[in-house]
Amino acid sequence: MNMVTRVQELAMGYPSGRLELHLIGGFSDPHNYSEELFYNLLHAFHKQPVEIDLILACVGELNTTVRSGIHWPILYGVGINVKTGEIFPATFPDKGPEQSLRAARHLTGGQQVNIILDVYDCNLGLLRIGPFNYDPLRGVDLWLEQPDDFILQHLSTSPEVEPPHFVMQVRATLKYIQDHPFPAVTVFRDNRPHYFRRDEHTGMWTPFRY
Known part of the structure; x- marks a missing residue:
């Protein structure tokens, strides 16, 4: 399952500015693919030469519901209002x-x-x-x-x-x-x-x- 990443620059002077990171997606799948992907993403951001603050992580169990014994993702995709910062469920034809x-x-x-x-x-x-x-x-x-x-x-x-x-x-x-x-x-x-x-x-x- 894909993960949606959002990195928002909050300060002038990139790459020395402060960045906020939002991770949304991935769920508790039977093979733990999403968990491995989550750790790979965190590792990739950790290696960046700029300060990145993880603000939101809706992943794994937090994005999982169970129906008839099967784990399903709660969110398949999200949209972002860039003016207000609001995050909402969305699909993208x-x-x-x-x-x-x-x-x-x-x-x-x-x-x-x-x-x-x-x-x-x-x-x-x-x-x-x-x-x-x-x-x-x-x-x-x-x-x-x-x-x-x-x-x-x-x-x-x-x-x-x-x-x-x-x-x-x-x-x-x-x-x-x-x-x-x-x-x-x-x-x-x-x-x-x-x-x-x-x-x-x-x-x-x-x-x-x-």
């Missing part, structure tokens, strides 16, 4: 640009997949994807032939509690990997990142030349 490409990096165990990626420049208002490469996924044709339940059981860390769109997204990612086994060649031809900017009127992400 728009997953951002090039979702299958971004998911392919993780599904294939792409290079540096375990590092924390800084993909959005708030000063420029730009979202950056890549460039990166991943190893071809062996048997991708066979995976695409499998029924939905098989994909759910074998490609999810918590199949009992996945949202309804999970398998559809995985299939789209597998098809992308099938079409682009070497993204460094077919996707990032000039070895340049893909930049996107959000349109102020439509709210859609549009390609941007930077």
Whole structure:
């Protein structure tokens, strides 16, 4: 289960300013994947050269409810009012640009997949994807032939509690990997990142030349 991280700068003079950290997500899953992820995130922030204060941690048991003996996350996602600081439950039908490409990096165990990626420049208002490469996924044709339940059981860390769109997204990612086994060649031809900017009127992400 994913975790949502929010780091808010409260003082001028970054990187010497004070930062507040909010961690929301992850639950008490049977394999303790969320617990390992939580510790990895804390370790990554602890290594930063700036002072970071952990203000909120809604993770693990605090984000877990039990239904019919199965552990479920209470929150799958949150929204933040940047003007007031209010945090509220939210869902996001728009997953951002090039979702299958971004998911392919993780599904294939792409290079540096375990590092924390800084993909959005708030000063420029730009979202950056890549460039990166991943190893071809062996048997991708066979995976695409499998029924939905098989994909759910074998490609999810918590199949009992996945949202309804999970398998559809995985299939789209597998098809992308099938079409682009070497993204460094077919996707990032000039070895340049893909930049996107959000349109102020439509709210859609549009390609941007930077």
